[in-house]
Ligand code: ATP
């Protein structure tokens with residue numbers, strides 16, 4: 306037997322309805338927010354992620370699925386969606402469209418990580434990207450979207466953590482202060498942090514090791530270093546969030562794992578998923594488009610991990626609408642099989658989901674099967690039904706029956722099921 310690769314998952318027929326429920330709900334919200342879908346390839350030139358996400362991040366240094374293709378090009382399976390959208394924005398001159406441009410994607414992502422609950426090597430993200438606007442109103446739009454997406458799915462116990470990591474200007478003085486602070490603690494910190502010290506000191510605040518966390522708690526705070534512009538942006542966003550009734554807490558420990566962020570960064574976190582508690586992360590990335598060769602473009606967005614959202618919904622006991630076939634048409638004996646097929650076809654043409662017996666089983670076995678697949682109604686077709694021209698429609702959940710003319714089945718069922 307050949308097994309599934311480590312860190313990947315099949316979505317089985319019994320589970321796929323849950324995925325579609327989540328995806329449909331996100332797509333619906335997108336259209337309410339005037340957000341259009343963008344689809345980009347599953348793989349890109351490795352260079353895009355190195356420049357876009359940043360050399361010195363865990364994603365680029367340790368987690369990428371990179372290989373050489375037969376033409377000798379270095380290719381990487383996309384570890385996230387934002388860099389690809391930025392590439393597409395520049396390549397297709399989307400800045401020539403009226404801005405801001407609001408886009409969403411649903412995509413598989415690939416990261417070579419140690420698999421555990423909520424951490425896979427192939428996982429899925431829903432992402433929102435708003436391009437071409439620097440105003441905090443767009444940050445609000447983006448955060449509100451995420452908030453409504455999560456609450457709209459019925460999720461509870463999720464907190465919004467918000468921070469500003471400033472712009473390259475204010476960050477220069479801040480990283481200098483961080484380096485000065487951490488210099489005397491480096492020998493007590495983990496090896497990853499020691500590497501980060503030179504390449505990306507901001508990431509020292511993001512380490513999950515308890516020792517490093519304790520040291521980071523005493524580090525200089527970004528809020529003391531923000532320039533006037535960044536400070537005003539951060540203050541306005543908070544005022545807007547309060548006005549919109551979106552609860553948040555300031556968390557100066559959030560810096561986000563990817564290099565492209567400027568100013569606003571945020572995460573939606575829960576304590577119900579153990580160590581993999583971040584269900585959504587995002588922020589503003591005003592320098593990303595420029596860093597991959599486009600014009601300076603203000604952008605804000607987020608990505609949410611759909612596996613974590615699904616896990617959390619299950620953990621919180623949220624029920625998903627079930628996908629049941631509307632009608633199962635049963636034949637008294639093999640003689641009625643053809644008639645059953647015709648009735649089933651009629652039901653489907655009328656827009657009623659229907660299935661019928663095709664393996665010649667006994668009526669008892671057909672009822673058992675109808676019950677197993679959760680069919681809502683059953684209709685038995687026998688010689689009597691055909692000669693009298695009337696059938697009984699049985700509600701399989703409560704056992705009640707009603708009569709119906711053979712020729713009216715499709716119309717009646719359409720009314721009963723689709724309302
Ligand atoms: P973490 O700190 O958990 O590693 P991250 O900062 O690497 O997350 P992002 O790059 O911000 O994550 O990706 C956005 C979201 O995608 C995360 O908040 C999470 O919900 C999800 N995600 C990230 N990596 C994985 C993974 N390996 N498996 C499943 N979901 C993931």
Ligand code: MG
Nearest residue numbers: 363364418562
């Ligand atoms: Mg990660």
